[in-house]
Amino acid sequence: xxxxxxxxDGERFWxxxxxSAEIGKGTRGGLARLTLSESDGQMRDLFRSWVEADGYxxxxxxxxxxxxxxxxxxxxxxxxLVGSHLDTQAAGGRFDGILGVMAGLEILRAxxxxxxxxxxxxxxxxxxxxxxxxxxxPMLCSGVFAGIHDLDWALTRTxxxxxxxxxxxxxxxxxxxxxxxGRDLDSYFEIHIEQGPALxxxxxxxxxxxxxYLARGMRIEVTGENAHSGPTPMARRRNALVGAxxxxxxxxxxxxxxxxxxxxxxxxxxEASPNIPGIISDRATLFVDFRSPDPKLTxxxxxxxxxxxxxxAAETNTEIAVGxxxxxxxxxxxxxxxxxxxxxxxxxxxxxxEMMSQAGHDAYHLARITPTVLLFTPCDDGISHxxxxxxxxxxxxxxxQVLFSAVLARANR
Ligand SMILES: [Zn+2]
Numbered sequence: 307x308x309x310x311x312x313x314x315d316g317e318r319f320w321x322x323x324x325x326s327a328e329i330g331k332g333t334r335g336g337l338a339r340l341t342l343s344e345s346d347g348q349m350r351d352l353f354r355s356w357v358e359a360d361g362y363x364x365x366x367x368x369x370x371x372x373x374x375x376x377x378x379x380x381x382x383x384x385x386x387l388v389g390s391h392l393d394t395q396a397a398g399g400r401f402d403g404i405l406g407v408m409a410g411l412e413i414l415r416a417x418x419x420x421x422x423x424x425x426x427x428x429x430x431x432x433x434x435x436x437x438x439x440x441x442x443x444p445m446l447c448s449g450v451f452a453g454i455h456d457l458d459w460a461l462t463r464t465x466x467x468x469x470x471x472x473x474x475x476x477x478x479x480x481x482x483x484x485x486x487x488g489r490d491l492d493s494y495f496e497i498h499i500e501q502g503p504a505l506x507x508x509x510x511x512x513x514x515x516x517x518x519y520l521a522r523g524m525r526i527e528v529t530g531e532n533a534h535s536g537p538t539p540m541a542r543r544r545n546a547l548v549g550a551x552x553x554x555x556x557x558x559x560x561x562x563x564x565x566x567x568x569x570x571x572x573x574x575x576x577e578a579s580p581n582i583p584g585i586i587s588d589r590a591t592l593f594v595d596f597r598s599p600d601p602k603l604t605x606x607x608x609x610x611x612x613x614x615x616x617x618x619a620a621e622t623n624t625e626i627a628v629g630x631x632x633x634x635x636x637x638x639x640x641x642x643x644x645x646x647x648x649x650x651x652x653x654x655x656x657x658x659x660e661m662m663s664q665a666g667h668d669a670y671h672l673a674r675i676t677p678t679v680l681l682f683t684p685c686d687d688g689i690s691h692x693x694x695x696x697x698x699x700x701x702x703x704x705x706x707q708v709l710f711s712a713v714l715a716r717a718n719r
Contacts, residue, residue: 311654311711312420319412319706320699325352326392326408327400336693337400341393341435342370342471347478349392353407353432362414366482369447369460370434370475376414378427378717384490386424386717387676388413388709389431390498391668395439399499399695401685405702406497407432413710424717426492433668434475440465441474442575442593443523443632448668451487452675466577487675493643493716494672497681497709499697501665503688511704512658513682514647518635518673519568519664520604523595525629526553526615530622533586543586547578549624550590556614557594560607569598569607570664597635599662634670635663640677643712647679650711656704665690679712681705 329352330345332338339345350372354364357374365373375385390406410430417424433451438444441463449455461472475481500506505513530546554573561571575593596607612628619626651658661682663670669680683705686696 311707311714312416312422314412314416314703314706314710315419316699316703318415319408322356322408322411323400323404326404330394332397332693334397334693336695337394337398338396339392339394339398340396340440341437342440342474342478342480344478346393347480350432350478350480353392357411360415360418365484366480367451367484367486368457368482369450369471369486370480370482371447371451371486372432374411374414374430376417376428378424380425381427383426384492385427385429386492386495386713387429387431387672388495388713389433390496391433391436393435393437395437395691397693398437399685399690399692401499401695401697402501402690403436403498405499405683409497409706409709412706413713416710417714424714425719426717428713428717435471436668441471442525443630444666445634445668445671446471447486448671452671453487454671454674457486491676492719493640494669494676494678495643495681495709495713496667496669496678497683497705498667499685499690499695500682500688501685501690504661505659505682505684506686506688508659510657510659511684511701512651512656512708513661514644514651514658515639515663515680515682516644516660517599517638517662518670519597519599519662520601520633520635521595521597521666522604522608522631522633523593524631526550526592526594527627527629528553528590528592529625530586530588530590532580532588535584535586538586544623545586546590546624547587549618549622549626550576550578550592552618552622553592553594553615553626556618557611560596560610564598564603564607567598567600567603569596569603571596571607591629597664601636634666637670637673639669639673639679643677643679643716646715647681647708647712650715651708654704654707654711656708658708681709
């Protein structure tokens, strides 16, 4: 283990985060940089200009996943991959995902400063559409990379305006020509703010994620019939919006029923059509998800909502069906990498806590195809997916140094 890792330039690292915070600003101090939007394109362009100026090579795959490579001594060996995502939610923070990409970049730069050659190449990745806020589901493009979703399926996902992923990639000039995935990797490291309050409340600078929560998400489609909101008798109404509301409450009740065992349920999005005053909705779509630390509980929660749908439909005189569904968090993180991170933290005297991840991350998908580890750092009061998301350099540096030490050890393996 290298106790003497080369110094990280904290100010340079922080400046990359603050430069990012200027692109796609939200109205309340955070970011509104939805994936493949104009501002996402500007951020990508800026990032590429930085890394090309530093002399790294850049490859972009057909989904816009971007890989920045610092070559190793033996370039035939599979590289160590480090990264996260530069997109944000519509009302997102300045650190969620961005921290992990900029941490990777700072590692490359610190190695250059110190004139250190690593045995393996190190690549920094920006995954397209981690958030899924514009194109559900989340972690879409790391999912294709890991062979979980089909490329064509991903390219044809649409946003609320009917624009496809393929069209959005073209419109910002970030559709690359490299095939998605199918590459040998040595390992994948991701550092991310915790997005919950555990580290913040404990005053601990690092979380080593030992396992993910299993999450099951699904799209639920409700079908009713358009009718006038005045003369239509109550008994004849088939209001899809009301059917969706019934499902939303059922989903919420399930979360509360499992809350004592850390179960959680979310209705995150509801679209109704035509969504106009005076007309009863003929269609509604909900996006819901269930998660818990125990895969069996997550499955039970999902079964309960599926079993409730006929009642919701009967009560509201609608038809209700499950559309797409998705899973993440099935695969756990790599014990050797977890040990390596523990040893790095011990060596550097950085206190840490071992924990489970409740939020989805690209690392979940990467864990399917390569040894993967996920590190958490604190964010103020655990606030995230909120423009008020905040942290400071001194709260991030210990985690960044542990990441650097572990990546360096792995790259010299
Ligand atoms: Zn994130």
